[in-house]
Amino acid sequence: MSLNFTAVNDAPQLWMPAWIPGSYLMREFARNITAVHYQVLDSQIRDDDTHPKVYRAHKIDKNTWQLPKAKAGQAIGVHYEVYCYDLSVRTAYVDQQRLYGNFTSLALAVEGQEHRAVQVSLAVPAAFLAGKDESRLLLACGLESTHLRLDGQHSYGLQAGSYHDLIDYPFEIAEQDKFDFIIQDSTHQTLHHRFYLSGKHSANMGRLQQDVTQICQCYLDWLGDAPFNDYTFMTFASGQDYGGLEHINSTSLITPRRADLPTLDEPKIPSTDYQRFLGLCSHEYFHSWWVKTVRPDVMLDVDLRREAFTPLLWVFEGFTSYIDDFMLQASGVIDKPSYLKLLAEQINRYYQTAGRAYQSVAESSFDAWIKLYRNDENTGNAGISYYNKGALVALCLDLTLLQKSNGRYRLFDVVKAFYTQAKQNDNKRIGINSADMGTVIGQFMPIEDWEDFEYRYVNGVEELPIEALLAANGINMHSNSKRRLTSMCLGACAVLKHLLDSKSIA
Ligand SMILES: [Zn+2]
Structure with missing residues (x-):
């Protein structure tokens, strides 16, 4: 370098x-x-x-x-x-x-x-080109790039407004498959999207394009517009590895090539593994609004040399973990029974974690640096994931908002209110703290009800009222008495009322 x-x-x-x-x-x-x-x-x-x-x-x-x-x-x-x-x-x-x-x-x-x-030049070593199909050699990156091919050498130029900007743009140069698609926002502006897939795979690219497009469009239909003009999905098809990381106008994903990518004869309702990949795409895409644009206050001008402690990771990862699967069904990519199955898995994980009685979801967020990311044999006994419990707090808050507002408001309105605030800011992003949560949620339900909710379920370790809240919305949880915790499932229910009514999130 x-x-x-x-x-x-x-x-x-x-x-x-x-x-x-x-x-x-x-x-x-x-x-x-x-x-x-x-x-x-x-x-x-x-x-x-x-x-x-x-x-x-x-x-x-x-x-x-x-x-x-x-x-x-x-x-x-x-x-x-x-x-x-x-x-x-x-x-x-x-x-x-x-x-x-x-x-x-x-x-x-x-x-x-x-x-x-900052100006960056990425020079591809000549040895790297050996045996490659240069027509498939592509740079995937959320930044606009220039491409120079001179004497058999490839080099790519990138420009970023600052070092802090630059670090939000991962890149990959490899033989890749690619498709483009366009999403329209509420003002009929077109947002260009690019999807790159590297690594050995035999994925059904047409199906992938159809499903990912549908999910992205669903976010724009809900949120109206996006904090980006173009968006890049960068996916590496690997053996077993799995993961994703969000960036302002891109995401870097890694997924098992055999299991999680759609096959040529992928059934109409995606396989469980493919649902996991679509959930990952949905999760990281939403982060562009909810983590990169609206973010915890400590992440606004963050110093990457030391930890940035916040009790709000449950808000960002938890809401996202709730909304990512929700949008799979709202977009029509999966059906409602499949969604309920995903929700049931989330609920099962929560009930199987004894540590939920010892660590609050706010504490889990704050200590992410030394606990969740450094898990060991005691993690499940003494703590709870802010992804898992955060998603279920989001579910409970969604249902509580519906109940307290007589069906007028949802969690989705809270998210949109914060995003609207961010758009009005000069730098188009905001940092929020716990008090801001109260201020905004207080616009949609009585503030004392939120404070009670926060006291019990966010800062406290009281059992979440999942069953009662779901029942009030026509969804009954069933459990198998022999293996109560592992086989709990949600009954197939025709009356899903507001919870699964995608129109109510607009
Ligand atoms: Zn996330």
Whole structure:
């Protein structure tokens, strides 16, 4: 990796993030950097070959390097190597098939210059092209790119408004399959979407296009418009791995090629595994509004060198985990019985976690860094996932809102109210805290009812009133007395009332 910049002070410093937004664990990306070297490019001090002398940077803490020989005003060239062999969506991976990366683990930041525009050139090594079908060689990235092909070499140019912007655009260069589709917002503006799939696979691309398009359109029908003009799905079909990470106008996904992608004879109702992949697409897509645009206040101008503690991850991951599956049925991609099955699984997971009696969902959010992301044999005994319980708190809040407002309001109105606030802000995003939750929810139900709800189910560990609230909406939970917890299911119910009425979320 090479980095060129002009120093604005003597002995400038470079730093590397310790974590990537969306994944709340200190991953210490600096551990993958070998040595950092630098040159003062306009210096008179030359080595024997008349090149500017090369110095080794000094490490001053775990992820900061200092360049003592560099002075203010000088042009500096930095060279460093990064070990890239993590198959997850969080860091970077390089082999003969894929060049994949997040800039959080690739690009050093220049201290004090993080807000300056950044230009990136991605040069594809000639050896990487051997045996490849160059017509399928594509760069997937949410940023607009330029492509240069010179003397058999490919290079791609990217531009970002700042270092903070740059790190929100992962990229992948590989042989890829791709389809494009267009989504219309409420003002009939067209939003271009691109879906890339890399890795060996035999997915039914036509079916994938049809289902993903339907899900995305459903979000636009509900939310009216989007915080992006174009959106990129980047998917790597792997052996067993699974995961996704959200970005402002893209998502990076990894999915098992055999199980989770649609087959050529995929049934009308998607297989359980394919539903999981569609749920992942739905989840990460919604994050563009709900995490990237409306986000916890501590994530607004976040310092990626230290943890950002918030009790609100249940709001962001929990609402998203509730809404992702909901939108699968609202869009018509799955039917209502399939949706109820997904909901039943979520409910079963909750009842199977003894730790729900010990850790509140707000505490689970706050301690994500040291607990949920560092799970061990005691995790389920002593704690609860803010994804799982968060989704069910969202369900209960949705049903409570319906009840308290005589069917006028839902959780979806709360989300839309926050998104509307964000759009009115200069930088088109807002950071919210627990008090803001009360202010907005208080517009849709009596504030004292919300405070009681928050006291019991968000900050407290009282059992969620799932059964009673569902019953009031015509959905009955049935359980098998022999294996009560594992076989609980929701009865097939014709009267789903408001809960599954997709029109009521508009
Ligand atoms: Zn998420």
